[in-house]
Amino acid sequence: MNVSSAFCHMLNLPISGKQYFRFCRFPSFRSSVMITNANSLLLTRPLATETATERHVFSSATVREAEKVEKEASTELGSLAPRRLILLRHAKSSWADRSLRDHDRPLSKSGRADAIKISHKFKELGWIPELILLSCSIWGSDAVRTRETLQIMQEQVKSFLEAEIYLISSFYSIAAMDGQTAEHLQKAICKYSRDEIGTVMCMGHNKGWEEAASMFSGASVELKTSNAALLEARGRTWEEAFAFAGLGGWKLQCIVKPIS
Numbered sequence: 001m002n003v004s005s006a007f008c009h010m011l012n013l014p015i016s017g018k019q020y021f022r023f024c025r026f027p028s029f030r031s032s033v034m035i036t037n038a039n040s041l042l043l044t045r046p047l048a049t050e051t052a053t054e055r056h057v058f059s060s061a062t063v064r065e066a067e068k069v070e071k072e073a074s075t076e077l078g079s080l081a082p083r084r085l086i087l088l089r090h091a092k093s094s095w096a097d098r099s100l101r102d103h104d105r106p107l108s109k110s111g112r113a114d115a116i117k118i119s120h121k122f123k124e125l126g127w128i129p130e131l132i133l134l135s136c137s138i139w140g141s142d143a144v145r146t147r148e149t150l151q152i153m154q155e156q157v158k159s160f161l162e163a164e165i166y167l168i169s170s171f172y173s174i175a176a177m178d179g180q181t182a183e184h185l186q187k188a189i190c191k192y193s194r195d196e197i198g199t200v201m202c203m204g205h206n207k208g209w210e211e212a213a214s215m216f217s218g219a220s221v222e223l224k225t226s227n228a229a230l231l232e233a234r235g236r237t238w239e240e241a242f243a244f245a246g247l248g249g250w251k252l253q254c255i256v257k258p259i260s
Contacts, residue, residue, distance in 0.1 A: 083235055086228050087202055089224070111226070112148070125230070175208030179215075195237050
């Protein structure tokens with residue numbers, strides 16, 4: 001809970017998703033306070049017409065109380081289970097055979113070597129997924145480069161064999177669309193995951209994977225082939241973690257690259 005959420009709590013206003021709090025200047029008023037959430041305006045009122053009660057509500061003492069509530073909420077959030085999300089772009093594919101359809105292209109020699117390196121880096125970091133959502137083609141078959149990437153990782157690190165795996169055909173097409181991948185991944189994760197699963201890996205394609213990692217973290221993320229963004233939020237469930245973090249609230253732990 002942030003300061004705006006605390007204000008909403010004290011004013012008995014509904015809190016839905018991530019809150020945003022800001023002071024806005026308007027030409028016709030001394031100043032106004034606006035509290036919004038991701039979907040709608042909750043409160044906007046000129047301070048020039050405030051009542052005595054309102055002056056108390058927005059006093060510095062109340063701000064300190066809101067900050068106290070925020071701190072307590074942050075402490076409680078920190079005690080919740082971490083939800084770790086891996087967004088992995090598949091290893092580099094080969095263009096040796098130009099007659100192949102896009103989803104039929106296998107990995108190149110360097111792509112296979114990178115898949116080996118990246119799997120060991122995941123092991124070193126302790127980021128082993130319990131659930132893997134894998135892109136497949138719009139025709140329902142595996143996208144060869146994602147399947148081969150995962151197969152190599154399973155051969156190198158046996159723990160990857162223990163993960164539940166689902167093929168998601170929509171991952172293939174959604175990655176080519178502007179700004180839709182983050183929401184799509186969220187829905188897929190919440191659909192296929194369970195509360196006891198702490199680490200989920202989504203493997204797919206650009207440009208969607210870069211966009212999703214950037215939107216979740218609020219940072220500009222570049223994902224070359226075999227690169228992965230490691231993201232973390234907290235919540236009792238995956239739905240709660242997405243609700244608490246919102247867009248821009250996931251912590252970007254690091255970008256994993258297959259560099260020796």
